[in-house]
């Protein structure tokens with residue numbers, strides 16, 4: 001699937017691009033596409049006034065970009081909650097469905113869905129669901145790769161990305177899990193996590209998209 005402009009806006013937001021610059025490299029990793037395609041789309045988004053781009057630093061959403069991304073993210077995440085809580089989906093299965101649904105959801109349906117779900121504030125991946133008309137502000141968090149061995153962390157939010165979520169399901173890593181960082185391999189090697197129940201090794205790439213709270 002070729003990601004469209006809205007996927008870019010959402011990903012930039014998910015990577016913290018409402019408050020700081022997000023590198024092209026992170027966008028390439030998040031969408032699993034070539035650097036050239038990312039550059040091309042970023043140029044379009046800059047022309048449309050949805051992002052600002054600084055060479056070598058990356059992109060940040062403008063107010064208009066943030067507003068557009070927030071509406072989509074809200075619809076997307078409300079559907080995720082619905083699919084997981086009411087239709088028995090697991091968190092790695094909801095992305096594609098929510099991706100389709102978000103584009104055909106009117107603002108009235110969005111309001112009804114929100115009320116039906118009793119106004120949830122987080123999606124199954126730990127992402128914030130803004131109120132209607134509000135913008136998304138994810139809590140500023142570092143990713144798993146930013147903490148030293150011995151740190152105790154809680155998995156607080158992960159990117160809503162199928163490949164990543166499948167991988168985490170295989171490792172039986174779940175949102176809100178608490179682990180101690182037992183070992184960090186050199187040269188961006190795997191990171192070993194441990195708690196009472198298990199010990200798991202997670203790739204550096206995946207760890208760099210997992211946002212954690214330090215306990």
Ligand SMILES: [Zn+2]
Pocket residue numbers: 077080123124125126127160
């Ligand atoms: Zn989500």
